[in-house]
Amino acid sequence: xxxxxxxxxxxxxxxxxxxxxxxxxxxxxxxxxxxxxxxxxxxxxxxxxxxxxxxxxxxxxxxxxxxxxxxxxxxxxxxxxxxxxxxxxxxxxxxxxxxxxxxxxxxxxxxxxxxxxxxxxxxxxxxxxxxxxxxxxxxxxxxxxxxxxxxxxxxxxxxxxxxxxxxxxxxxxxxxxxxxxxxxxxxxxxxxxxxxxxxxxxxxxxxxxxxxxxxxxxxxxxxxxxxxxxxxxxxxxxxxxxxxxxxxxxxxxxxxxxxxxxxxxxxxxxxxxxxxxxxxxxxxxxxxxxxxxxxxxxxxxxxxxxxxxxxxxxxxxxxxxxxxxxxxxxxxxxxxxxxxxxxxxxxxxxxxxxxxxxxxxxxxxxxx
Numbered sequence: 516x517x518x519x520x521x522x523x524x525x526x527x528x529x530x531x532x533x534x535x536x537x538x539x540x541x542x543x544x545x546x547x548x549x550x551x552x553x554x555x556x557x558x559x560x561x562x563x564x565x566x567x568x569x570x571x572x573x574x575x576x577x578x579x580x581x582x583x584x585x586x587x588x589x590x591x592x593x594x595x596x597x598x599x600x601x602x603x604x605x606x607x608x609x610x611x612x613x614x615x616x617x618x619x620x621x622x623x624x625x626x627x628x629x630x631x632x633x634x635x636x637x638x639x640x641x642x643x644x645x646x647x648x649x650x651x652x653x654x655x656x657x658x659x660x661x662x663x664x665x666x667x668x669x670x671x672x673x674x675x676x677x678x679x680x681x682x683x684x685x686x687x688x689x690x691x692x693x694x695x696x697x698x699x700x701x702x703x704x705x706x707x708x709x710x711x712x713x714x715x716x717x718x719x720x721x722x723x724x725x726x727x728x729x730x731x732x733x734x735x736x737x738x739x740x741x742x743x744x745x746x747x748x749x750x751x752x753x754x755x756x757x758x759x760x761x762x763x764x765x766x767x768x769x770x771x772x773x774x775x776x777x778x779x780x781x782x783x784x785x786x787x788x789x790x791x792x793x794x795x796x797x798x799x800x801x802x803x804x805x806x807x808x809x810x811x812x813x814x815x816x817x818x819x820x821x822x823x824x825x826x827x828x829x830x831x832x833x834x835x836x837x838x839x840x841x842x843x844x845x846x847x848x849x850x851x852x853x854x855x856x857x858x859x860x861x862x863x864x865x866x867x868x869x870x871x872x873x874x875x876x877x878x879x880x881x882x883x
Contacts (some may be wrong), residue, residue: 517817524799527698531567532565534602534800537570537803538580541805543577544577551583558591573604573626577608578608581602585634603643605626617648618647639670642660643699644673647674657685660694665695673699673727680714682697682724696723698725708730737768739776770830775829779825784812790821814859
């Protein structure tokens with residue numbers, strides 16, 4: 516699948532590339548990342564290959580990421596409309612000001628105006644709530660987002676890092692209020708983070724949200740460069756994030772990624788991305804790149820299709836422990852399906868069910 520084989524995002528008509536370019540590494544303000552020139556080269560290469568979906572946030576590298584993208588659009592892009600620019604609100608850039616972050620109407624309007632200024636554009640294609648704000652009523656957030664859509668300053672809306680129940684509540688409020696609906700969900704999802712399969716992914720499928728996973732390589736842990744043999748020799752740029760993910764489970768999965776990569780004549784990072792892209796609900800994984808080589812390596816995953824055996828091996832090694840009632844519901848077939856096949860799922864008979872009509876206590880028999 517080439518990068519220019521576009522898909523519609525969620526239950527919308529917005530067409531995006533099958534990979535989204537993440538730009539958290541644009542700018543060196545955090546002590547690591549790409550220079551402005553390197554960032555522009557990465558943007559040029561991504562667009563040249565057919566990519567149109569670019570993701571940033573108001574606080575990435577202190578706002579520098581948005582500024583780098585804005586400068587690129589102004590200097591290099593003839594038609595702004597060809598790109599799908601996504602950015603986020605929620606994060607505060609002003610210490611000590613309680614209204615500088617979150618999802619209140621006041622903070623959202625200020626964040627949007629500042630993002631538009633840094634991006635040097637009149638509108639945002641997809642505006643994300645970066646995280647659930649437990650201090651602000653969701654009606655206030657959704658009402659403000661709807662007003663922004665009506666004003667023309669944003670085109671579509673989505674949620675990131677928000678519980679499934681709150682996403683569902685927001686979507687139903689939008690539906691019954693005839694407000695702009697959510698079209699996408701941005702969540703961490705990878706071979707090392709699969710707990711989203713319990714509620715977030717099923718919710719997204721039910722509510723018409725396209726899923727754009729962030730950190731599909733778990734901060735680079737699944738790239739193949741962090742092997743068991745090199746334990747203690749790592750000098751990761753993201754420090755504690757990477758170190759916290761390098762445990763025995765991670766090394767078991769990395770070992771398997773290396774094996775499968777050899778079998779399919781590829782590299783571990785592409786195998787990890789190909790596994791994710793074939794998961795239900797996943798629309799456009801967000802790939803980050805600090806160099807052109809990293810970008811090209813990741814995009815090449817679009818041409819890799821794993822067979823069912825490869826997927827099964829990775830699924831079994833990375834199987835997550837999910838919250839109640841996930842397993843209970845998954846195993847409810849025998850006492851709910853009566854030993855039948857429904858929508859392709861076949862259940863065993865309930866061992867505790869009556870074996871004959873005489874064992875059933877119908878209401879008439881009880882009344883008599």
